[in-house]
Each structure stands twice: as structure tokens, then as C-alpha cells.
Amino acid sequence: MSIITILLLMNLFIETSVSLTVLVPGDPVVGHVGSAVILPCWISPPENAEALEIRWYRHDQFNNTVLLYNHGKIQDVQEESYRNRSSLTLRSDQSGGLNEGDVSLRLEKLTLQDEGSFHCYVSGESAYGKEEVLLKIKGFGSTPVLVPKLLDDGRVNISCKSSGWYPEPNIKWTSVDGRVLRPGGSSHSRGTDKMFSVHSWMAISHSDAHLVSCSISLRTGELQESRIDVQAIISSGPWKALFLTFLICALLGLVGLFLYKYRDRLTGKNPADPNLRFVFILVVEDMTIEELRQHAVEITIDRERLHPDLKVSQDCKTVRDSADYNHTGQGFPYQLCAFGAQRFSSGRHYWEVDLAQENTPPKNYWLIGVMKDGNLTARDRSGLTPSNGSCFLCSDGPNGFHTNTDQSVKLSLTPRPERLGVLLNYDDGQLSFYNVKERKHLLTISSRFSGSIVPLFNPGAGDLSPLKIMDGPNPVEQAESSQPLLSNNSADT
Structure with missing residues (x-):
């Protein structure tokens, strides 16, 4: 057999073994921090991919997968940072899915570390193909x-x-x-x-x-x-x-500061009792952790007024959704409310809530604020309105952060708080929130309080970490106490 014949046979073998054509977009895909993105990848001409191996991986780490589909299902073998964040999805509404060779990847909760190349690899018994998708990450910041x-x-x-x-x-x-x-x-x-x-x-x-x-x-x-x-x-x-x-x-x-949109407004009704009617959201002057903790109070959860699908610790400090709670996944579970046993009708009161445990990511779902004593039932969001006496900051997973002001305000809070500080200034009508770990003031809601106010907690559903009320905070070290929470840039001129 001549050398030319051998070369032709080898070339034919290579062509038939790499004959599966995989396509991806020619331009980089752009995603935003904290949101989800789809990395399109599909087989051309279309063919059923249900029996094929689909492997998404980064850089040259072929065996350290972002997602691996094989033997008709997604395998529980992947890079830890992509666990519970990656899935196969449709690249468009017109896609036929795996049946027609759509092997696109969906990534959720994007971070800056996700920026870079992703390899889409598809193989069968005698053919394989792969292409590279470039992901660009942007962070669209808060309005000034x-x-x-x-x-x-x-x-x-x-x-x-x-x-x-x-x-x-x-x-x-x-x-x-x-x-x-x-x-x-x-x-x-x-x-x-x-x-x-x-x-x-x-x-x-x-x-x-x-x-x-x-x-x-x-x-x-x-x-x-x-x-x-x-x-x-x-x-x-x-x-x-x-x-x-x-x-x-x-x-x-x-x-500025917040992107907001109208939703859940009560139509045609004026609040009969303006117990907690919101005026505006403002920025307050700098306060140190030490100054905040001078107003620290001990907060515990009232077992007598606890939603039946919540589980509370013996010391009444930790609360989470019950293991058998069946959340449909249709929106935030506003009904899972717990209330503080303490009531306030004057003065300043400060408490901290832990939103992350060691070696687990921060909670994605929670609601923290205050409520007028006596208005302690909520079947959905309509029961947690300013006219009903509630005031809170809510984290709704990939849907972001929002308040329950008359005009709902959506916030961009980065990084996600791991410990939230809450300062109730009853006399001045203000409820302030702080990222304790980052030493940042997040926002202050100006309100009009009347009657007794109780702390409000909701741990959401499905998170690994519970919601934990911290013991009365100890003063911080002197070296930290001189740093105002808001000054993470140069001093004002």
C-alpha cells in the first residue's frame, strides 16, 4: 500500500471521527453580575442529542466540568463553584431542546470569576465536536x-x-x-x-x-x-x-441609587390608618459600628406568633423553613413570617442578623424589617404593605433586593450581605440597614411610626443557611471603631 493511500485513509478516518459539527455564537455573550445568562451551543444539522455526551468545561480543564450530561442524565460530577448554578436550557423559544441538538448552558448568580471562555463538547460513539464560547461579565452599578x-x-x-x-x-x-x-x-x-x-x-x-x-x-x-x-x-x-x-x-x-418600578400598588384605595406611610428613602450621615452597637438590644423570636411552616431554635434566635415545607417556587414566600418578642414605641434600637454560616454561601432569600404590633398576619405580599404597618428590606434570590415602599424600589447591593445590621430610630421615623461585614450603610427608609413596633423576620425557603439573630453585639476593637461605615472611598472634599 502506497504512502499516499495510507495518508488518504488516515485523513478519511480523522474526518469521520470529527464529523459532528457544533456551533456557537461568533460574538462574546454578555452577562451581568448576580443575574443569569445562556451560553448557546447546538449541533448542525440538528440531531437528537439525548444519547450523546455533553460536556461543558472551562479553559483546558476537560475533567473538571461545569456540567456533564451522559447516559441520559446530568451527572453529579462538576466544579464545586458551579454546583446548583448550571443547567441545560433552550437557547431560544423556538428551540427544540435536546431532541433537536440544542445543548445550551444556563448559568445563574453570575460573578466576576465567571468571565472567560467556556468549552462546549459533544461526543457520540464515532464522532465528536467542540467549540468555545466567550463570556463577558458586566456590573451595572447603582444610580449616583x-x-x-x-x-x-x-x-x-x-x-x-x-x-x-x-x-x-x-x-x-x-x-x-x-x-x-x-x-x-x-x-x-x-x-x-x-x-x-x-x-x-x-x-x-x-x-x-x-x-x-x-x-x-x-x-x-x-x-x-x-x-x-x-x-x-x-x-x-x-x-x-x-x-x-x-x-x-x-x-x-x-x-439615583436605586432602579425602581411600580408593582403591587393597591388601586383606588387610600390607607385608612397611615401607621407607617413611607415618605422617601434617604442617605444619612456616617456612623461607626461602635456607635450603632451603643443602641444594641437583645432580640428573640416570639414562639406564639410563628408561622406553622417555620422552625425555631430552643434559644429563639435561629429560624428557617421546615424540611417538609412544600414551596411551589412561585415568588417569594411572604407568608413565612416570624416576629420579635420585643416591642418598641420610642428611642433607638439596633440588632444584627447573620445570613451565612461557615463554609456555606450567604442566604439568597430573606426578609428583615419591622411591623406594627397587632398586624401580624400575611398570606402574600399584599399583607405586608406600608398601610398594614410593615417596613422591610427583602432579598429575593436572582430577582434582587427590594423594599416595600409605596413605589417598590429595587436595589443593587454588592456584595450580598452576610450579616445585616438594623437600626430602628422610632422618634425620627427611620429604619436603617447596614452591611456589617463590609462596614457599609445600605439604605435608610424614612417612615411615620405609631403604636408599638416589633422586629420582622422571614427566612425564605430552600436556602442551606438559616436566619440567625445575633446576641447583643460586643463593641468592636478601637482600631475599627474610627472608620465610618460609608467611607470606603476618599474623604469628601
Whole structure:
């Protein structure tokens, strides 16, 4: 047999053994931190893939799989960081699934570490094929919060802050007529989650601009913007400027800091009893952990007013969903409420809630806040409204964080809190939330309290970690106590 014949036979063997054609998109797939993404991959021409091996893996780690489908089912062998986050899915509504060769991968709860290449490998008895999908990760941060401060020379120093960005964003100041303004300074910082926080500031007079805008954007075009009326602050004087700070955070800052949308509004009804009617969400001045813990109180769960599908520890500090609780998965289980045994009708009161156990990820589902004593039943979200006396921050897994204000506010909180601090300021009508581990103030909800208020807890359903109320916090070390929770950037100028 001639050498040419041998080469032709070898080439024919190689072609028949690699004849299975796998296709993926030509452009990178873009996903956002905390959300889900689909990495499309399919066989062409279409053929039934139910009897084939489907292997998704990263880089050159063929045996360390993101997902492995074989012998007609997904195998329980995968890289630990992708456990409970990966699945086979349809690349489009028109897809025929595995029957027609769609082997696309769905990834949930995206992190920055997911950025990079993913290999789609499909093999049968005599053929195989593989292609590479490139995943790009973005973090679309919170809309900027603008905080003005009236200076002695009549100018206004405006601070602009935002967090949760990736990659590093750009900052731009403009006037109402489109002129680009030069800031006094800007800084970027990265947290433990590798996301970027930005802070910029500038001192401006009425002659410089009437209306000032601070916009933060990615190079790909995503943009968040907030505006502030300089003339109103300068003409109002120091005391009114303080009031306008809060008002601007309400009317303009709500356009910033949070993305919100209307939902679950009671139509055609005015609340008969405005026990806890929300006014606005604002940013408060810095407080240290030590200052917060000066108001620490001991909180326990009231066993007598506990939902039957909840399980509470003997010390009444830990609560979770019962093992036999059958959650349909249709939305957050608002009915799984537990209430504090303590009642408050004046003063400041602070407590902390642990949302993660050692070697387990932070809880995805929880609801923490306060409730008017006596209004302690909820079958769904409609029973936890401001008019019914509730005020809370909720984490609804991949659906993100939200409050129950009259206009529901959706938040971008990164990193996900592992321990949440709650400060109830009854007399001033404020409920504040803090990420204790990251030493960050998350938000403050301004309300109008009346009667007795009790702590409100809901551990959600399906998480590995329970919800645990911490014992009365001990003061932090002196080295930490001097660091304000909000100052993770350069100091205000």
C-alpha cells in the first residue's frame, strides 16, 4: 500500500471521527453580575442529542466540568463553584431542546470569576465536536447619589457616589446646557467582591451652572445619571439646605441609587390608618459600628406568633423553613413570617442578623424589617404593605433586593450581605440597614411610626443557611471603631 493511500485513509478516518459539527455564537455573550445568562451551543444539522455526551468545561480543564450530561442524565460530577448554578436550557423559544441538538448552558448568580471562555463538547460513539464560547461579565452599578453641602463662601460642594460597577466606569459632570464641568476630584476603589465603587466631588457656584448632572457609565454605553438644582440650595440658606438634601435624595436620589418600578400598588384605595406611610428613602450621615452597637438590644423570636411552616431554635434566635415545607417556587414566600418578642414605641434600637454560616454561601432569600404590633398576619405580599404597618428590606434570590415602599424600589447591593445590621430610630421615623461585614450603610427608609413596633423576620425557603439573630453585639476593637461605615472611598472634599 502506497504512502499516499495510507495518508488518504488516515485523513478519511480523522474526518469521520470529527464529523459532528457544533456551533456557537461568533460574538462574546454578555452577562451581568448576580443575574443569569445562556451560553448557546447546538449541533448542525440538528440531531437528537439525548444519547450523546455533553460536556461543558472551562479553559483546558476537560475533567473538571461545569456540567456533564451522559447516559441520559446530568451527572453529579462538576466544579464545586458551579454546583446548583448550571443547567441545560433552550437557547431560544423556538428551540427544540435536546431532541433537536440544542445543548445550551444556563448559568445563574453570575460573578466576576465567571468571565472567560467556556468549552462546549459533544461526543457520540464515532464522532465528536467542540467549540468555545466567550463570556463577558458586566456590573451595572447603582444610580449616583448626590449629596450637597453649602460652603461658607456661598458655593455648594456636591458629592457623587455609586457602587457595583464592572469594569471600571467613567465619571462625567455636565451642566443643564450640556457643558462639561471639571470636578474637584474623583476616586475609584474595589471591594472584596472586585466590583468598582466611584466617588467624585466638585464645588460649584450659581454662576457656574443652574442644574448639575453627575453621570457614571461603562464604555459599552450603559449609563446612570442624577441631577441636582444648585440655585435652590444656594438661595435657601443653611437650614433649608439640610431639608433640601433630604428632599433631593427623595425626588432626584430615587432616580439615583436605586432602579425602581411600580408593582403591587393597591388601586383606588387610600390607607385608612397611615401607621407607617413611607415618605422617601434617604442617605444619612456616617456612623461607626461602635456607635450603632451603643443602641444594641437583645432580640428573640416570639414562639406564639410563628408561622406553622417555620422552625425555631430552643434559644429563639435561629429560624428557617421546615424540611417538609412544600414551596411551589412561585415568588417569594411572604407568608413565612416570624416576629420579635420585643416591642418598641420610642428611642433607638439596633440588632444584627447573620445570613451565612461557615463554609456555606450567604442566604439568597430573606426578609428583615419591622411591623406594627397587632398586624401580624400575611398570606402574600399584599399583607405586608406600608398601610398594614410593615417596613422591610427583602432579598429575593436572582430577582434582587427590594423594599416595600409605596413605589417598590429595587436595589443593587454588592456584595450580598452576610450579616445585616438594623437600626430602628422610632422618634425620627427611620429604619436603617447596614452591611456589617463590609462596614457599609445600605439604605435608610424614612417612615411615620405609631403604636408599638416589633422586629420582622422571614427566612425564605430552600436556602442551606438559616436566619440567625445575633446576641447583643460586643463593641468592636478601637482600631475599627474610627472608620465610618460609608467611607470606603476618599474623604469628601
